[in-house]
Amino acid sequence: MGRHTISAAALALGLVVGAVQPSLAEVGVTDTEILIGALGVLTGPLYNNGKTIYDGVETVYNEVNAAGGINGRKIRYVREDDACKPEQAVPAVKKLIFEHKVFMIHGGACSNASLAAMPDIVKAQIPWVITASTAPQLTDPVNPRIFTTMLAGWMETAGQLQRLIDTGAKKIAIVRQRDAWAESRYKPLLDSFAQAGLKPVLDEEISADPADATAVALKLQAAGVDGIVAVLFPKAATVLIRDTYKIGYKPLIVGGSAIGDVKAMDQAIGIKGALDHFQALSPTKAAGDPSMAGWKAKVKKYYPQDEFQTWHMFGIASATFMVEGLKRAGRDLTRDSLVKALQDLSVNSDAYAGPITCRPDNHQCYRSMAWFSYINGDIKEMGTTHLK
Amino acid sequence: MLPYLLISGLTSGALYAMVAIGLVVVYRSTGHINFAHGELFMMGGFFAYSMITLLGFPYLLSLVLAVVLSFVLGVISDRVVFRPLMKAPGTTIVLATVGFSYLLKGISRYVWGGKGEYLSIKAIVDPAPFFIWGMPVLPQQLVVLGAAILCMLAFVAFFRWTKAGKMMQATAESAFACYLVGIRVERVYTWTWGAGAAVAGAAAVLMAPLTLLTPDIGSGLLIKAFAATILGGLGSMGGAVVGGLVVGVMESLAGGYIDSSLQEVAAFVIIMVVLVFRPSGLFGAYGVRRA
Numbered sequence: 001m002g003r004h005t006i007s008a009a010a011l012a013l014g015l016v017v018g019a020v021q022p023s024l025a026e027v028g029v030t031d032t033e034i035l036i037g038a039l040g041v042l043t044g045p046l047y048n049n050g051k052t053i054y055d056g057v058e059t060v061y062n063e064v065n066a067a068g069g070i071n072g073r074k075i076r077y078v079r080e081d082d083a084c085k086p087e088q089a090v091p092a093v094k095k096l097i098f099e100h101k102v103f104m105i106h107g108g109a110c111s112n113a114s115l116a117a118m119p120d121i122v123k124a125q126i127p128w129v130i131t132a133s134t135a136p137q138l139t140d141p142v143n144p145r146i147f148t149t150m151l152a153g154w155m156e157t158a159g160q161l162q163r164l165i166d167t168g169a170k171k172i173a174i175v176r177q178r179d180a181w182a183e184s185r186y187k188p189l190l191d192s193f194a195q196a197g198l199k200p201v202l203d204e205e206i207s208a209d210p211a212d213a214t215a216v217a218l219k220l221q222a223a224g225v226d227g228i229v230a231v232l233f234p235k236a237a238t239v240l241i242r243d244t245y246k247i248g249y250k251p252l253i254v255g256g257s258a259i260g261d262v263k264a265m266d267q268a269i270g271i272k273g274a275l276d277h278f279q280a281l282s283p284t285k286a287a288g289d290p291s292m293a294g295w296k297a298k299v300k301k302y303y304p305q306d307e308f309q310t311w312h313m314f315g316i317a318s319a320t321f322m323v324e325g326l327k328r329a330g331r332d333l334t335r336d337s338l339v340k341a342l343q344d345l346s347v348n349s350d351a352y353a354g355p356i357t358c359r360p361d362n363h364q365c366y367r368s369m370a371w372f373s374y375i376n377g378d379i380k381e382m383g384t385t386h387l388k
Numbered sequence: 389m390l391p392y393l394l395i396s397g398l399t400s401g402a403l404y405a406m407v408a409i410g411l412v413v414v415y416r417s418t419g420h421i422n423f424a425h426g427e428l429f430m431m432g433g434f435f436a437y438s439m440i441t442l443l444g445f446p447y448l449l450s451l452v453l454a455v456v457l458s459f460v461l462g463v464i465s466d467r468v469v470f471r472p473l474m475k476a477p478g479t480t481i482v483l484a485t486v487g488f489s490y491l492l493k494g495i496s497r498y499v500w501g502g503k504g505e506y507l508s509i510k511a512i513v514d515p516a517p518f519f520i521w522g523m524p525v526l527p528q529q530l531v532v533l534g535a536a537i538l539c540m541l542a543f544v545a546f547f548r549w550t551k552a553g554k555m556m557q558a559t560a561e562s563a564f565a566c567y568l569v570g571i572r573v574e575r576v577y578t579w580t581w582g583a584g585a586a587v588a589g590a591a592a593v594l595m596a597p598l599t600l601l602t603p604d605i606g607s608g609l610l611i612k613a614f615a616a617t618i619l620g621g622l623g624s625m626g627g628a629v630v631g632g633l634v635v636g637v638m639e640s641l642a643g644g645y646i647d648s649s650l651q652e653v654a655a656f657v658i659i660m661v662v663l664v665f666r667p668s669g670l671f672g673a674y675g676v677r678r679a
Binding site for chain 1 (some may be wrong): 603639
């Protein structure tokens, strides 16, 4: 065999190997594995909001892996803690990018932390699918490699206000907690009020961890407020609802996705009828929806300590979308091929009230919300709103 | 609105008073503020949650067991954390209590995490509100108020009339002098940390239906309770209760009449004002001199 023949054979072999395994060159992808990083809150007061979401994501990935993986590769999901703080998000995302060398990031639960991590992710040109951070500036204007499967903050508060207007409330107030999460929704909410030709009758703040909200409830009652946009997490909302009920005051209180677990609130308050005047918005179906029974069992299988919550459902929906995107990107998986697949993808998950639909010019891929009430001991879905 | 705000403030204040009593118990015996007291309270609440909600034990049995477990936790914390530092400067012990508080938070997240945004336990009494002179009150709030007063009276009697109580106070006055007269100071400290934790556990069982349980509940309540003890006079049992009630009322009035955003700030304002204008508090500080 001459030298030219050997060279040609080597070249051909190289081309064949290259054709079969081009992804070997892609960071975070091997012949058998895709390494995906999770950036989110795993410690601190809001740890539950991150941990349970990633438990939901990993449940989907575990199930996919158990069924053989995606295009011959299994997914490995590594978590880094941003503690919901910008100063911890930056080292956490650098660790994912430079130490773990992940293929992409699938996570983000706190907006302020995600915003802090964003410059590093953009600079590294890594695809990022956001699971729960709601700050609109993460995805608007469109960055080609960043997508979100969660409602943007303005969508929720716009929906909450619309719900109150639709139900006939005339004197509408805002009650918000004091943190960056609520602040990111506050300005868009005021914009929604202005667009509706309204002004909030009262604008009250309470702690995210209050023991009592009677003073605020009394002020709302004295002002004759009949509808409240609650920009609150569950604990603050629970105390507000309990204390409005305690003083015999019954405005319609409309909450966002963070307080979608009305059954847990009912158990915490323990007073029959206290939740009759509360409606919660949720991107998800009810946690008790029959379609979730299978997922509930799967989460329990992998995380026996977890009680199934809507936070898990955020993760399940987002991971379902991701899995479809990875499938469509094919065996020749690169960051570019994934982005191409994601930007024109529509997926119906078991967990969400509507489809997750990304378009090249719109990466805020989820715009549906369901309304829930807790009446006579049962969670009732009151309807679904799909924003345009 | 004023009567409503006063009632609301008093019932919130009872929560702070109950936590403040535990702080005073430890301070009067060791001369140290236990900055892990809020987390001991939190652990007591989770003990009760485990027994009432997870194991289905009756409320009163759970109360007793939560107090016992909290006492054991207090004793363990003495043996593991504080005993090795007994001769260290006060700041070291204060820092150790802060570190211990974070350890307890981490443990609670590990053991009870992932079960929800917060956890709740049922109230010992009917949770529905009733009316006193036309003003709504949650029955559990009155239970906490009554328990705070009972605890205060019990500990006042303990410190004033029992040998153990006098020994505890003596060790705070001068541990060295106590050694000289044969008091086993280490044992006194062990009982003190245990008793402080037990009070926190009892408070948690009674208060958890109102405050709800999260691993981070302790730090917020500790600040309010600390404001109460500063206001009442550091070391004064009655002062802790009165201070707690005043902090609660001030918060309520600030939220109702000035701005709701000031409600949470009220405790810090009280701490600053008292430290500047009356450092000994309303009822005078309980003097502590270290040997």
